[in-house]
Amino acid sequence: MLSLKGIHKSFPGVNALTDMNLDVRSGEIHALVGENGAGKSTLTRIIAGVHQPDSGELSFDGRAVRWSSPGEAKKAGIHVIYQEFVLFPHLSVAENIYIGHERRNRLGFVDHRRTRRDAAELLARFGLDMDPAALVQDLSVADQQMVEIAKALVHDVKLLILDEPTAVISGPEVDVLFRRLRSLRDAGVAIVYISHRLEEIFALCDRVTVLKDGKYVATREIGAVNRDDLISLMVGRSLSDLFPPRRKRSDEGEVVLDVRGINVPGRVHDASITLRAGEITGLAGMVGAGRSELAFAIFGALKTSAGQVLLRGRDISNVTPARAIREGIGLVTEDRKGQGLAMQLDIAANVTASTISEVSRFGLIDRRREEEIARGEIANFRIACRGPATSVSLMSGGNQQKVIVARWARTSTEVLILDEPTRGVDVGAKAEIYRIIQELADRGIAVLMISSELPEIVGMSDRVVVMREGHIVGELSSAEISEEAVIGLATHQSAA
Structure with missing residues (x-):
């Protein structure tokens, strides 16, 4: 579905990406991991059409492309859900889902009833029990995230990129998100999943690509690596070095x-x-x-x-x-x-x-x-x-x-x-x-x-x-x- 080869990108005084490679298949959840500054954000923005690469090849859905704008990438089926949601809190769920793609009647006016009905059908297909008329500001953070995903599904989404999607949720909410993402994967959508939480990578993803200092390090099948392997690839140190040695305490402190x-x-x-x-x-x-x-x-x-x-x-x-x-x-x-x-x-x-x-x-x-x-x-x-x-x-x-x-x-x-x-x-x-x-x-x-x-x-x-x-x-x-x-x-x- 997506292939990047030899991508270079620099900003004044900074080489953000050097000879970067990535391939993502249809119907897979592909993890993208690396330390802060590894190049994940720059790579995401190139895929989404925010930045233009200085050199290299990018192909999507079987054809070579060079996006001129985020709108062009989105029209082709690429959607990014960032850590900071792009939602209007004082508008309803339905209005947020169809913002910019409003349902209109024959006179050209917004058809609010149809908007709510179409939103309800979309949410139901995604397995969400949510009131389309509810204001976004009254939703939990997890439900707001689902609204962001539903916004992408209004279009013919082929590639969905999620940047740290569990930074503000945990427990049962993470389980719900994972079920939705697996459903999308099974429907043929390619998903790029960016997270610092390695336990999520192993629970959810099919393959993982590691970046370091703006360079491609490796791509592995998730079953072929363990947590220590990934940490070594990312930072050059083993899992045993992550936490300080546990102290021996002879007595309880005051x-x-x-x-x-x-x-x-x-x-x-x-x-x-x-x-x-x-x-x-x-x-x-x-x-x-x-x-x-x-x-x-x-x-x-x-x-x-x-x-x-x-x-x-x-x-x-x-x-x-x-x-x-x-x-x-x-x-x-x-x-x-x-x-x-x-x-x-x-x-x-x-x-x-x-x-x-x-x-x-x-x-x-x-x-x-x-x-x-x-x-x-x-x-x-x-x-x-x-x-x-x-x-x-x-x-x-x-x-x-x-x-x-x-x-x-x-x-x-x-x-x-x-x-x-x-x-x-x-x-x-x-x-x-x-x-x-x-x-x-x-x-x-x-x-x-x-x-x-x-x-x-x-x-x-x-x-x-x-x-x-x-x-x-x-x-x-x-x-x-x-x-x-x-x-x-x-x-x-x-x-x-």
């Missing part, structure tokens, strides 16, 4: 934070958790289990209706984020772009954002001091950049995440809460972030790590607490931690 019976109305119910010095506590559970809400409540960013928070025995209940920071508690949020970083500012400003008083005097920022601090953190956290004045918007996801962790590591002398610390980060950057987390714990900081990735929970945690439907439903000691044990607690019948 209790730093004792959370007792916390309630967040409608979200967290009677939750109690203890964090100890030098310990990495994993907080696991399905999306919607209340993990992030518990973290925000501890940090003072969500109002609680009951419960106590003790920091080394002192009651700091109803703490505010400002006081939490003063007390040595930090929170790395899941949404690094929306809640974590000031995207238009540089590294120096972002690193010192939580300690602004340290770099200001009489209301003025001491830029020299700010950059001095940033240079130290760039070295400490091995942040790849040109210097403190580099805009974070120009950095890879892994390096953006290091900037956030560097900021909070400066202030989090007691507790550091990390919510999905490696979401959207490539394998190589993950290994670096895991090393940083381990080093922070070794300093004696109590670390609470929220993650939806079971290998991460198992590989990093000294102890695991599991939530379900707002309740804490179990705790696993180091010897008890396994993927099966975590899943068993997370998916058990509803809490009483």
Whole structure:
């Protein structure tokens, strides 16, 4: 269905792709993997007609092509679903599906009844029980994703490209997505699946192509490789090197934070958790289990209706984020772009954002001091950049995440809460972030790590607490931690 041979693409000062090759067959799900900066996004944009290759051959559906625009590629049957959905939240499901291809009556006016009817038929063919008249803003993220896929199916889709489709969903929602994609594959659609989550590649895909530094590395049948093979192809290191060696703990550390019976109305119910010095506590559970809400409540960013928070025995209940920071508690949020970083500012400003008083005097920022601090953190956290004045918007996801962790590591002398610390980060950057987390714990900081990735929970945690439907439903000691044990607690019948 799709073939690329010897594709080259450069931008001013950067060779994005060099001698790139890829072939995708009809009726297969083909994984595209590699670290951030490997060339996946550039390759996708060339396939979709956003960029023109400098040289090389591209053929689609049996003929040589060179797209002049994304519209031409889409007309030929190529559709891309990006991480950021292109939806209109205040319009209905049906209106979003047929946007630009509105159903009209004989007078040329939009026929809303026909639009809803056709949308219902399309959704039914895809096995979706969704109200075509519902507003997109009222849908779950998983259902919004299905609307994006339905938009593609309005056309004669021959090649569907999905970029990190499970970045914002998990558990049963992922299972639903996989069933839909397999149905499309069985109908003859070629699918390119881009993901950092290697377990998904093995569960879903037929073949996998690995990219590294803008170059083609290899294509393998999925049954011919294992997880360690893929990691070695991507980053030149084995799976055993991904997580830091598990530490031997002779005794339990001192209790730093004792959370007792916390309630967040409608979200967290009677939750109690203890964090100890030098310990990495994993907080696991399905999306919607209340993990992030518990973290925000501890940090003072969500109002609680009951419960106590003790920091080394002192009651700091109803703490505010400002006081939490003063007390040595930090929170790395899941949404690094929306809640974590000031995207238009540089590294120096972002690193010192939580300690602004340290770099200001009489209301003025001491830029020299700010950059001095940033240079130290760039070295400490091995942040790849040109210097403190580099805009974070120009950095890879892994390096953006290091900037956030560097900021909070400066202030989090007691507790550091990390919510999905490696979401959207490539394998190589993950290994670096895991090393940083381990080093922070070794300093004696109590670390609470929220993650939806079971290998991460198992590989990093000294102890695991599991939530379900707002309740804490179990705790696993180091010897008890396994993927099966975590899943068993997370998916058990509803809490009483």
